Amino acid sequence: MKVFEDLEAFLWMNPTTNNCNTYLIKGDKNILIDPGHHHLFSHVLDGLSLNSLSIEDIDIVIITHGHPDHLESVRRFLNLSTVIAMAEIELDFIRKIAPHYGEALGIPHFEPHVLLREGDLHLGNIRLEVIESPGHSPGSVCLYWPDRKALFTGDVIFNGGIGRTDLPGGNGEQLKQSIQKLSRLDVTYVLPGHGEIISGAEYVKANFREIESFWFGYI
Numbered sequence: 001m002k003v004f005e006d007l008e009a010f011l012w013m014n015p016t017t018n019n020c021n022t023y024l025i026k027g028d029k030n031i032l033i034d035p036g037h038h039h040l041f042s043h044v045l046d047g048l049s050l051n052s053l054s055i056e057d058i059d060i061v062i063i064t065h066g067h068p069d070h071l072e073s074v075r076r077f078l079n080l081s082t083v084i085a086m087a088e089i090e091l092d093f094i095r096k097i098a099p100h101y102g103e104a105l106g107i108p109h110f111e112p113h114v115l116l117r118e119g120d121l122h123l124g125n126i127r128l129e130v131i132e133s134p135g136h137s138p139g140s141v142c143l144y145w146p147d148r149k150a151l152f153t154g155d156v157i158f159n160g161g162i163g164r165t166d167l168p169g170g171n172g173e174q175l176k177q178s179i180q181k182l183s184r185l186d187v188t189y190v191l192p193g194h195g196e197i198i199s200g201a202e203y204v205k206a207n208f209r210e211i212e213s214f215w216f217g218y219i
């Protein structure tokens with residue numbers, strides 16, 4: 001699904017199977033955000049194919065956080081020239097909970113080429129801001145694209161909801177602070193790791209208000 005000229009969303013709306021949304025930024029570098037579960041990767045391949053692209057055309061894969069439903073398919077890129085980027089804090093954490101990256105947890109062993117930290121990330125003609133957003137997991141990052149007022153939120157916030165805090169390393173107070181930090185950005189598109197995109201600044205603001213008034217009571 002085309003969100004706007006240089007952004008495609010491969011949304012996962014199947015209610016019976018857990019997989020994440022994958023996003024494709026089409027700049028002078030092709031950037032794929034969260035490739036998803038390994039056994040469901042055909043969903044991404046189909047989306048790429050509709051854009052006349054193949055997996056070899058992806059220059060950079062960015063992982064918002066280390067849960068298998070976002071990360072697992074990174075293994076598809078390990079023998080390619082694709083640059084893999086994820087947060088240093090998250091990498092340290094998954095190494096700790098899954099020694100040797102625990103295949104049983106669906107976390108492949110790999111060495112990211114880029115370790116993300118808070119701040120600017122220049123990828124060809126695209127500038128993203130990495131926003132450290134712990135709470136759902138210790139090293140979750142959101143990616144803000146100022147030129148498009150677009151915010152990739154991973155599992156930090158959704159359309160009408162927030163990420164779980166009951167998984168290893170989750171922390172409700174941190175999640176609340178992360179969401180408050182994100183709510184101060186100028187955002188027209190919220191691009192979550194699951195569920196529907198929020199499009200329109202007023203709807204984005206309303207979603208933050210709903211989260212703060214309702215969900216903050218639960219974390």
Ligand SMILES: [Zn+2]
Nearest residue numbers: 065067136155
């Ligand atoms: Zn998650």
